Amino acid sequence: xxxxxxxxxxxxxxxxxxxxxxxxxxxxxxxxxxxxxxxxxxxxx
Numbered sequence: 001x002x003x004x005x006x007x008x009x010x011x012x013x014x015x016x017x018x019x020x021x022x023x024x025x026x027x028x029x030x031x032x033x034x035x036x037x038x039x040x041x042x043x044x045x
Contacts, residue, residue, distance in 0.1 A: 003030065003031060004022070004026070004030050004031060006030065007030060008020060
């Protein structure tokens, strides 16, 4: 989860009042190859 929101946590002060939609595209943009190369099944609840 930290990796998904890493960039947003640094840019959030510049986006005061803006809405951010976290969808599959957002996650893919922020995780990219990491999500495809790692067995994420152990993290799914």
